[in-house]
Amino acid sequence: MAGKHNLTGPPTSAWIERAEAELRAAGYRSSKPRSSVLEIIGGQNCVLTAHEIGDEMKRKRGRVGIATIYRTLEILDELKLVQKLDVGGSTHYEPALPGGAHHHHHFVCDECGKVSPFEDEGLERAIEKLGKRLKHPVREHDVILRGICKTCA
Amino acid sequence: MAGKHNLTGPPTSAWIERAEAELRAAGYRSSKPRSSVLEIIGGQNCVLTAHEIGDEMKRKRGRVGIATIYRTLEILDELKLVQKLDVGGSTHYEPALPGGAHHHHHFVCDECGKVSPFEDEGLERAIEKLGKRLKHPVREHDVILRGICKTCA
DNA sequence: GTTCCTGCAAAAGATTTGCAGTGAC
DNA sequence: GTCACTGCAAATCTTTTGCAGGAAC
Numbered sequence: 457m458a459g460k461h462n463l464t465g466p467p468t469s470a471w472i473e474r475a476e477a478e479l480r481a482a483g484y485r486s487s488k489p490r491s492s493v494l495e496i497i498g499g500q501n502c503v504l505t506a507h508e509i510g511d512e513m514k515r516k517r518g519r520v521g522i523a524t525i526y527r528t529l530e531i532l533d534e535l536k537l538v539q540k541l542d543v544g545g546s547t548h549y550e551p552a553l554p555g556g557a558h559h560h561h562h563f564v565c566d567e568c569g570k571v572s573p574f575e576d577e578g579l580e581r582a583i584e585k586l587g588k589r590l591k592h593p594v595r596e597h598d599v600i601l602r603g604i605c606k607t608c609a
Numbered sequence: 610m611a612g613k614h615n616l617t618g619p620p621t622s623a624w625i626e627r628a629e630a631e632l633r634a635a636g637y638r639s640s641k642p643r644s645s646v647l648e649i650i651g652g653q654n655c656v657l658t659a660h661e662i663g664d665e666m667k668r669k670r671g672r673v674g675i676a677t678i679y680r681t682l683e684i685l686d687e688l689k690l691v692q693k694l695d696v697g698g699s700t701h702y703e704p705a706l707p708g709g710a711h712h713h714h715h716f717v718c719d720e721c722g723k724v725s726p727f728e729d730e731g732l733e734r735a736i737e738k739l740g741k742r743l744k745h746p747v748r749e750h751d752v753i754l755r756g757i758c759k760t761c762a
Numbered sequence: 763g764t765t766c767c768t769g770c771a772a773a774a775g776a777t778t779t780g781c782a783g784t785g786a787c
Numbered sequence: 788g789t790c791a792c793t794g795c796a797a798a799t800c801t802t803t804t805g806c807a808g809g810a811a812c
Binding site: 485486487488505506507522523526527530545546547 | 775776777778779785786787
């Protein structure tokens with residue numbers, strides 16, 4: 457496995473295609489607004505809030521009702537196609553890779569609230585080991601680090 | 610240092626006294642509602658939301674306005690006397706120990722939303738090592754594991 | 763007596779829901 | 788044609804804020 461991943465690179469369409477396919481397979485219809493949401497989410501690597509997705513859509517594609525965005529995100533969460541993250545009073549979403557592969561975590565700036573991703577092998581190993589020790593099976597995990605980002609420092 | 614800690618044991622009044630003293634030292638006045646909030650927070654070891662604190666207070670002491678609870682929590686956060694945790698759409702608070710000693714993390718049930726604490730040495734070590742590697746200084750960290758708790762399984 | 767603190771009620775922001783119309787299949 | 792999906796507006800929930808009265812010092 458291993459291999460390199462793009463934490464900050466350009467978007468990959470792999471997730472979008474897979475998401476489209478899984479929605480179809482689960483019996484959902486395809487629609488323009490829904491596809492737009494998929495493209496925005498798949499077109500970035502880290503977290504966005506529902507409102508940020510809406511703003512992004514207004515800019516790049518057509519305006520879509522916020523309710524539709526929330527409803528789409530709910531479906532994507534159900535199908536485990538997105539990863540939710542509660543930070544700073546609102547829920548953030550990011551594309552989830554199959555099998556939880558290539559997991560990353562988040563650094564949140566206490567000053568400006570910006571969320572940025574990072575990876576760490578040692579951390580993953582520690583969590584994996586810990587998961588085996590616990591009674592309840594662990595399905596997902598998030599690690600959030602807080603501090604002051606370079607821009608705010 | 611080391612020593613044992615009570616993750617699930619009875620409340621300790623140490624935190625309450627320290628909090629009371631630090632508020633005083635920072636120039637805040639003492640009042641009955643504020644003390645009640647301190648007692649509820651200090652009287653448990655893991656996370657509570659503002660509304661849960663309000664309900665608990667209604668039961669054990671007098672009813673206190675929700676705005677007062679939020680205002681008190683804001684002060685406590687400023688003085689680093691509580692640790693905030695965003696989970697399930699609302700902010701949870703728990704007493705913070707001095708110097709970040711005896712840190713614990715959280716397991717969240719996907720089914721019922723219950724939050725329970727756990728500790729892990731290996732995890733702390735991995736995060737500490739990681740913190741040194743990163744450019745920005747890390748001031749705090751949370752680890753959230755998700756799965757199904759014993760009760761819901 | 764001055765200044766801080768409190769409760770209430772209104773406001774603000776995030777998310778959910780009801781409903782009638784529109785589009786996918 | 789049927790049923791899912793959409794947008795809008797209303798409802799709900801969490802958190803913040805304005806303000807007048809009361810308490811701490």
